[in-house]
Amino acid sequence: MSELEIIDCHNHILRTADHSCDLYSNLLRFSAAMGLPDRPGFFGTPDEAERVMDATGIAHMNILMFTWSGVYWRQGQNILPDEPATRAREAEELRRRIIRRIRENNAWALEQAAASPRLSCFVGVDPVLMDEETLLAEVENGVRAGALGVKHVPMNHGTEGDDPRMWPVFDYCASAGIPLLTQAAGFMPGRPARYAKALGEFPGLKIVFAHLGHDRRFGQGADAEVLELARAHDGVHTDVSLRLIEVTDGHVSAEAMAAHLRAIGTDRVLFGSNWVISEYLWLRARPGVTPASSHERLDREIEVLRRLPLTDEELAAIAAGNFRRLTGLGT
Structure with missing residues (x-):
């Protein structure tokens, strides 16, 4: 399909080179000690994203605004003072500063989406550092400013999908018809099965489980949990970010991948790449290999x-149609 429209539902466009380097060395913990460059050779900024779209034929990128707030919070505990009252006061100040960073990152992503018809965004939240009022205000303000959905990262927060602190967000999203895209995994926080309670309690809830569930055994474990949830709940969707490369690498056949997507329902699957993080992860998988471009892995995923x-x-549904239907993009 030479005229296939492609919308990347799952990518991480970053604000600046410094923002990218913080992700690379602080969140991913990549360094020369791992045989990797101390700094990435590309930074995933909006200008670069525009060039990548031009080069790959992607029509639209959806920014999942992810602030690694849990990392900042855990690191900050190491520099708090010992005296209990002072420690409590400064911990509260740290919490407020991190929340401000989440808000500023969301505001930036919304500005990028407003400035370019080729971009949209989901706003990020932190149910650990944000109280209910703050959570709902951030989501509501984001939607009013044009956000198409919400991004949840259990790995970052150290939570699971049945954490009661997420209930106000689930309730709002279900009532407003706003999708929530969550990081999913079978080897860290983010087990899809832990969202079953919320899906049962909020029948209108639309959840996109990233990475097909992201189990190390294709089709098993967390992957199978996504399939089971999709069969039980109409609102369950998934994206293929981080997984199509398994076909390129020869770990999964194209036929097995297609069969798995059909089992979930090809009307429930969205194309996503996890760019630019996916390109950094590929550096780790191939130490010493200099990438030909900032979209080398993405090129292969589109080919698959x-x-x-x-x-x-x-x-057509997986590449773009399902995202348009789920979010209302272009309507």
């Missing part, structure tokens, strides 16, 4: 998408 043994209608 195009040659999956699916019908033209199924490919």
Whole structure:
């Protein structure tokens, strides 16, 4: 399908080179000691994202605004004073500063989306550092400013999908018809099965489980949990970020990938890349290899998408149609 419209539902465009380096060395903990460059050779900024879209033929990128607030909070505990009253006071100040960073990052992403018809965004939240009032205000303000959904990162917060602190967000999203995209994994916080309670309590809740569930065994564990949830709840969706490369690497056949997507429902699957983090992860997987571009892995994922043994209608839905329907983009 040479005219296939592609919308990348899952990417991490970063504010500046410094922001990218913080992700690279602080969140991912990449360094020369791992055989990697001390700094990435590309930074995932909006200008670069525009060039990547031009080079790959991607029509639209959706920014998942992720502030690694849990990392900042845990690191900050190491420099708090010993005296209890002073420690409590400065811990509260640290919490407020991190929340301010979440808000500023969300505001920045919304500005980028407002400035370019090729960009949209989901706003990020932190149910540990934000109280209920703050959580709901951030989501409501984001939606009013044009956000298409909410981003949840259990790995960052150290929570799971059944954490009661997320209930106000689930309630709002279900009532407003706003999708929530969550990091999913079978080997860290983010087990899809832990969202079953929320999906049962909020029938209108629309959740996109990233990475097909992200189990180390394709189709098993967390992957199977996404499939089970999709069969039980109409609002369950997933994206293929971090997973199509398994076909390129020879770990999964194109036929097995297509069969798994059909089992979930090709009307429930969205194309996503996890750019620019995915390109950094590929550096780790291939130490010493200098990438040809900032979208080398993304090129391969798009190639896999195009040659999956699916019908033209199924490919069109996964590539862009399902995201448009789920978020209302372009309506």
